[in-house]
Amino acid sequence: MIRKAEIRDLSRIAEIQVFNYRLYFYPIFQSDEYYFSELQVPALMRSYASELDSLYVYDDGVVKGFIKIENTYIARLFVEPVLQNCSIGTRLLEYAVHEHHADHLWALEKNTKAIRFYERNGFFATGERKPEEETAEYLLLLRRK
Secondary structure (H helix, E strand, O other), rough: EEEOEEEEEEEEEEEEHHHHHHHHHHHHHHHHHHHHHHHHHHHHHHHHEEEEHHEEEEOOOOOEEEEEEEEEEEEEEOOOOOOOOOHHHHHHHHHHHHHOOOOEEEEOOOOHHHHHHHHHHHEEEEEEEOOOOOOOOOOEEEEEE
């Protein structure tokens, strides 16, 4: 079910990220220019094309989620919004922990749904935070205990 991403997966990976960004981050940042002009599937596909070595997809016949793992850092984890709460994110996270020894990630402080998900899966806020670039928002560091 979880495999290394391939070129053919880039459109789904980008599509999943765009849907999640618009659904969960647009209400926080309210940037029409970014979320409806700059954030486009073709541009994300191009940016991810050189990062295939760090991308893994959940694929049971259809790509339903993906994770980007850099050493032990989880850089991205997204599941198709209509398929959330079906254990796909948990499986991707478990894969990162067991196969790549992933032990930390940054989450947007206001993304409480994501933070609760990570806490249910053994990651907890360290108290360390940093500003999200070019915004007034903050990211929280979560580590696996």
